[in-house]
Amino acid sequence: MKVSQYPTKEAEQLAQHFFIHRYHDRGMLKWQGFFLSDHTAALNRAEKAKPEKLHKAQKATELNQRLMQAWQSQFLVHIQLNVLDENHHPLAVDGQVVGINSDRVVIQKPDHHYCQLPLTILRNVISEKI
DSSP, X not given: OOOOOOOHHHHXXXXXXXXXXXXXXXXXXXXXXXXXXXXXXXXXXXXXXXXXXXXXXXXXXXXXXXXXXXXXXXXXXXXEEEEEOTTSXXXXXXXXXXXXXXXXXXXXXXXXXXXXEEGGGEEEXXXXXX
């Protein structure tokens, strides 16, 4: 391989032209290869372990409307409860609404277990398409 010698000024101009017109910096993408799967898994666990922020309480009519819409459309829901854990963080349930009546909602969780929740302990309902 032959290496060309350029005068300093010409070399700087050539390098400047290369970086302006031909080089594409991938930013942080180039560093992702340095993360081991253990590091990525630990970061994901840490992200999931973050306490959920307390959402604004919804009125009973809005809760019922969102639950009914999620049930009819078979949307997934994230339901925040008016119950706090030992660290004073709100508890939440994720899943699909499979039943609702005047005082209870039945949720099928991702592990295919079912849970019945009294409507009185629901704080907030967020739904999304499956």
